[in-house]
Amino acid sequence: MQDYIYTENLCKNYGSVKAINNLNLNVRAGEIFGFLGPNGAGKTTTIRVLTTLTRPTSGYVSVGGYDIRDEIDKVKKVIGVVQQHLSLDRDLTVRENMEFHARIQHLSSSKRKQRITELLEYVELTEYADKMIDMLSGGMKKKASIVCSLLHEPKLLFLDEPTVGLDAQARRRLWDLVRRLNKDGTTIFLTTHYIEEAEVLCDRVGIMHHGQLIAVDDPANLREKVGSIVVETLVDNKDTHYQFFANREVATNYVKRLPSEVKTVIIRESNLEDVFIEQTGEKVGDP
Amino acid sequence: MTTLGDIYSVFWVDLRNMRRHWKATIATSLVLPLLYLVAFGYGLGRGVNVGDLDYLSFVIPGIVGLTAFSTSFNGAASKLHVDKFFYKSFDELLMSPVRSHSIIIGKSLIGVVRGSISAIAIYLVGLILAPTLLISPIFFLMLLLSCFVFSLFGVLIALVVHTHHGMGNFTTLVILPMTFLCGTFFSLDQLPAVAKAVLYFLPLTHSANLLRATVLGLSFPWLSFVGLLIFGVAFFIGCMVALKRSSV
Numbered sequence: 001m002q003d004y005i006y007t008e009n010l011c012k013n014y015g016s017v018k019a020i021n022n023l024n025l026n027v028r029a030g031e032i033f034g035f036l037g038p039n040g041a042g043k044t045t046t047i048r049v050l051t052t053l054t055r056p057t058s059g060y061v062s063v064g065g066y067d068i069r070d071e072i073d074k075v076k077k078v079i080g081v082v083q084q085h086l087s088l089d090r091d092l093t094v095r096e097n098m099e100f101h102a103r104i105q106h107l108s109s110s111k112r113k114q115r116i117t118e119l120l121e122y123v124e125l126t127e128y129a130d131k132m133i134d135m136l137s138g139g140m141k142k143k144a145s146i147v148c149s150l151l152h153e154p155k156l157l158f159l160d161e162p163t164v165g166l167d168a169q170a171r172r173r174l175w176d177l178v179r180r181l182n183k184d185g186t187t188i189f190l191t192t193h194y195i196e197e198a199e200v201l202c203d204r205v206g207i208m209h210h211g212q213l214i215a216v217d218d219p220a221n222l223r224e225k226v227g228s229i230v231v232e233t234l235v236d237n238k239d240t241h242y243q244f245f246a247n248r249e250v251a252t253n254y255v256k257r258l259p260s261e262v263k264t265v266i267i268r269e270s271n272l273e274d275v276f277i278e279q280t281g282e283k284v285g286d287p
Numbered sequence: 288m289t290t291l292g293d294i295y296s297v298f299w300v301d302l303r304n305m306r307r308h309w310k311a312t313i314a315t316s317l318v319l320p321l322l323y324l325v326a327f328g329y330g331l332g333r334g335v336n337v338g339d340l341d342y343l344s345f346v347i348p349g350i351v352g353l354t355a356f357s358t359s360f361n362g363a364a365s366k367l368h369v370d371k372f373f374y375k376s377f378d379e380l381l382m383s384p385v386r387s388h389s390i391i392i393g394k395s396l397i398g399v400v401r402g403s404i405s406a407i408a409i410y411l412v413g414l415i416l417a418p419t420l421l422i423s424p425i426f427f428l429m430l431l432l433s434c435f436v437f438s439l440f441g442v443l444i445a446l447v448v449h450t451h452h453g454m455g456n457f458t459t460l461v462i463l464p465m466t467f468l469c470g471t472f473f474s475l476d477q478l479p480a481v482a483k484a485v486l487y488f489l490p491l492t493h494s495a496n497l498l499r500a501t502v503l504g505l506s507f508p509w510l511s512f513v514g515l516l517i518f519g520v521a522f523f524i525g526c527m528v529a530l531k532r533s534s535v
């Protein structure tokens with residue numbers, strides 16, 4: 001399968017901060033790739049490099065099969081980007097923002113009308129089309145950002161923390177939308193620091209930490225590698241310890257042999273957070 | 288053709304944005320120049336002569352020039368600043384296929400619109416106060432050119448200044464003094480040679496010269512015309528460099 005995103009030894013330094021540190025990444029055509037990592041891991045910086053906003057310090061990057069240095073115009077044609085922060089003109093309506101995006105993507109006037117109507121329906125925003133962005137709820141703003149990025153039918157869509165600040169329902173609806181887009185042929189690259197989101201939504205997940213990719217695989221494989229069962233124990237009522245086991249039987253045996261001072265014991269299936277803890281010794285969200 | 292189309296697309300969104308509050312936008316840009324006109328032109332300056340001109344005729348083109356200057360500059364700079372830091376929509380433009388030169392010119396046009404509307408409004412008030420002023424096509428051309436150059440200046444500053452405070456400081460420390468000093472309220476001939484030479488390195492000086500000459504029917508100041516063009520080109524090149532740098 002073709003690599004839609006390919007990076008080789010990608011580095012981005014801000015002064016002495018290594019925002020991206022030797023990143024080797026490949027995202028395949030047709031997949032939903034999740035980029036998981038805590039605050040400051042370098043997720044947004046990676047997206048900014050892949051979407052031509054930031055120039056890398058060193059390394060090779062190709063997006064959609066095009067070299068990001070020499071074929072920047074071709075790269076721009078295949079990508080759609082929804083930034084971490086709202087990036088719409090808030091004093092304009094949804095439709096006006098869409099019109100603007102369609103214009104700068106060089107859509108003809110009839111094509112603009114058609115795509116705008118189509119997309120508004122696709123995300124069920126038609127009745128809000130002429131509302132100012134500032135009047136919309138958080139979930140609708142996100143949807144508005146997404147439709148603005150889809151006008152030119154990008155083959156590759158970047159979503160930087162698309163569900164931050166949304167309630168549980170809105171989040172699920174957004175996941176459905178992402179799945180639908182993916183099914184209709186769009187390759188998706190999304191970042192998140194929600195474990196659950198990466199697990200349920202993504203075909204493959206890359207875990208980023210301090211600018212480095214520490215693991216890439218599909219969620220099930222990642223869990224299996226660290227052990228599918230976790231035993232959490234609380235020692236001295238303050239430190240949580242994690243032990244990983246291949247199956248429940250081994251885990252139960254281990255628990256039986258624990259000294260009696262260990263009081264609280266939880267046995268559960270592992271998740272991506274455990275993968276993260278195992279790989280880094282930190283929890284997602286730790287500074 | 289894509290260049291023209293792109294420039295229009297970039298301009299279109301600013302125009303849409305302005306349509307929502309154009310009355311307040313224009314009205315507020317007129318307050319200061321009208322006060323200048325009344326206080327300096329009509330109040331202080333009556334009976335005073337500059338060379339063989341009465342002060343009112345002298346100062347009106349100056350005030351038209353400073354209005355064009357500050358309104359164009361602020362119009363272009365503030366919208367771009369808002370796009371960059373408040374809406375964050377400027378990134379969208381940078382990620383689009385629109386080329387740098389179209390972005391720069393497109394982003395300057397809102398300043399041209401706002402600057403020329405305000406300056407023409409002041410000029411019309413001036414016509415009432417001093418009916419000897421000419422209505423000449425060259426004057427309007429020079430006014431448009433001035434607004435374009437000042438708008439490019441605004442785009443440049445919004446591209447290189449990264450904070451809200453920075454923008455405010457620049458306006459107070461650079462733009463405001465320029466509006467008073469560049470041959471707007473008094474003739475540079477009254478100044479010592481050194482001061483005069485320094486002021487000739489500011490764009491508004493040339494714009495004020497051009498506007499005054501064309502509205503009073505004096506001989507056309509070619510030097511200032513070339514000077515203003517050079518400023519325009521320099522600002523444009525500055526913008527291109529700043530845009531290139533912004534992707535680090």
Ligand SMILES: Nc1ncnc2c1ncn2[C@@H]1O[C@H](COP(=O)(O)OP(=O)(O)OP(=O)(O)O)[C@@H](O)[C@H]1O
Nearest residue numbers: 014017019037038039040041042043044045046193
């Ligand atoms: N423009 C910049 N100038 C200087 N440092 C920067 C800049 N942008 C990012 N950084 C630094 O690079 C590192 C990675 O930041 P980045 O925004 O990519 O993280 P992130 O994974 O997206 O985090 P979050 O989950 O908070 O969005 C951080 O240490 C950040 O301070």
Ligand SMILES: [Mg+2]
Nearest residue numbers: 043044045084
């Ligand atoms: Mg981020």
